[in-house]
Amino acid sequence: MVAPQNTPEHRMHDDPPDIAAAKRALRDASKALRSRDAALSADVCHWLRTHLHTRKIRSVACTWPLEHEIDLRPLCHALHQDGLIIGLPETPKKGHPLTFRLWRPGCAMQPGRFGTQHPEGPVMTPDIVLVPMLAFDRRGYRLGYGGGYYDRTLAALPHARPVGYASSMQEKTAIPTGPHDIALPVIVTEREIIHCSAGKNPGQDDVTTPD
Numbered sequence: 001m002v003a004p005q006n007t008p009e010h011r012m013h014d015d016p017p018d019i020a021a022a023k024r025a026l027r028d029a030s031k032a033l034r035s036r037d038a039a040l041s042a043d044v045c046h047w048l049r050t051h052l053h054t055r056k057i058r059s060v061a062c063t064w065p066l067e068h069e070i071d072l073r074p075l076c077h078a079l080h081q082d083g084l085i086i087g088l089p090e091t092p093k094k095g096h097p098l099t100f101r102l103w104r105p106g107c108a109m110q111p112g113r114f115g116t117q118h119p120e121g122p123v124m125t126p127d128i129v130l131v132p133m134l135a136f137d138r139r140g141y142r143l144g145y146g147g148g149y150y151d152r153t154l155a156a157l158p159h160a161r162p163v164g165y166a167s168s169m170q171e172k173t174a175i176p177t178g179p180h181d182i183a184l185p186v187i188v189t190e191r192e193i194i195h196c197s198a199g200k201n202p203g204q205d206d207v208t209t210p211d
């Protein structure tokens, strides 16, 4: 969560205090549910690849895993093999959107903020943004680490289609939402591809097959 700041302008951009507190509590509880599980990661990669194959796309922003997170590295390799352009996020100072840099198998990774790593390659604009989640609901709302990075990034990339991913254990009935939260149109877990009820559908013209 961004620390509350003292000017009216900053307060306007932050979640109301009750929402911020509810997100903090849920974030702490959800962190305890994570574990790096190779079989679970493989299943999430499988369903993500299945979903992405139904879209007419050229490029995908993936993630490079933090400790305890689902590992999308096998998906990066598989999608690269499929001929897609792969980007990975570089994490800027809080308050700014992520940038995505071109990744290729074996490319050097640089250390970044909060233990992240990113490639040195050129900045790219993805058709699809895979969005990591600590918790989610079936409306499509999500909770991340509290930097507001993905909400800012999706607001800055209105033509990119977001696809959330998480373990099914991280599903909640309803995530507390603030004014900047963007509902995702689709969420993938190790069990299923969820078409969310509240998510807008940016990039719909890239649909080739119903899924």
Ligand SMILES: Nc1nc2c(c(=O)[nH]1)N(C=O)[C@@H](CNc1ccc(C(=O)N[C@@H](CCC(=O)O)C(=O)O)cc1)CN2
Pocket: 031, 063, 064, 065, 066, 069, 089, 090, 091, 098, 114, 115, 116, 132, 133, 144, 145, 146, 147, 148, 149, 150
């Ligand atoms: N793999 C991955 N990459 C990602 C994200 C992510 O969630 N997962 N991000 C999503 O926005 C961005 C990085 N944002 C982050 C923002 C805050 C913290 C953070 O506060 N980390 C805590 C430790 C959290 C924990 O307990 O595990 C810390 O560093 O103290 C981490 C990442 C971009 N890259």
Ligand SMILES: Nc1ncnc2c1ncn2[C@@H]1O[C@H](COP(=O)(O)OP(=O)(O)OP(=O)(O)O)[C@@H](O)[C@H]1O
Pocket: 001, 002, 013, 014, 015, 023, 142, 143, 144, 145, 146, 147, 148, 149, 150, 151, 152, 155, 178, 179, 180, 181
């Ligand atoms: N587009 C935006 N413009 C201004 N403020 C924003 C924007 N998106 C999010 N914020 C603010 O950033 C703060 C952190 O947001 P939030 O708690 O939703 O992060 P998160 O979604 O859990 O984290 P992340 O997206 O990094 O995974 C909140 O105060 C939120 O209001």
